[in-house]
Amino acid sequence: MSTPSIPVADLVGIARSAFPAxxxxxxxxxxxxxxxxxxxxxxxxxxxxxxVWGPLSGFGATDMKNLPGDDPDIFAPFGVPLKxxxxxxxxxxxxxxxA
Numbered sequence: 001m002s003t004p005s006i007p008v009a010d011l012v013g014i015a016r017s018a019f020p021a022x023x024x025x026x027x028x029x030x031x032x033x034x035x036x037x038x039x040x041x042x043x044x045x046x047x048x049x050x051x052v053w054g055p056l057s058g059f060g061a062t063d064m065k066n067l068p069g070d071d072p073d074i075f076a077p078f079g080v081p082l083k084x085x086x087x088x089x090x091x092x093x094x095x096x097x098x099a
Contacts, residue, residue, distance in 0.1 A: 003058050004084055008036055011051065011088060015040050018092040022047050029054060049095060051088060052078050059083070061091050 008026055015024045015038055022041045029035040035054030041047035048064040060078025067079065082088050 003053070003055055004082075006053050006059055006085055006088075008038065008053070010085060011038055014085070014089050015051070015092065018089070018096055019047065047095070049092075050078070051082075059088075061088065063095065 012024060012026050019040050022045065023039075025039050027037060027039070029037055029052065033055055035052070035057065037050055037052045040049040040051075043064075046065075049061060050064055051059075051061045053059045058078075058081060060081045062079040080091060082091065
């Protein structure tokens with residue numbers, strides 16, 4: 001499966017609309033590869049979501065406050081694989097219902 005092309009500015013805008021009370025930041029992971037992550041909320045907040053994109057790792061999201069399973073793989077690039085920006089928007093919707 002190929003990694004989808006995701007405009008980070010679009011994703012940041014969608015995240016800010018979905019979570020207006022939360023901090024939303026974008027930061028590079030590896031500039032050589034062009035990989036990045038978007039962090040919504042944070043460790044000290046009620047909400048802590050991370051969405052990552054990389055040409056090798058793919059595109060996906062993790063609810064850092066609710067890691068999947070009893071023994072989550074902390075080295076996995078993300079918990080939920082996403083195929084498109086629409087998938088990310090849908091995933092955000094599930095998180096706003098739980099907030």
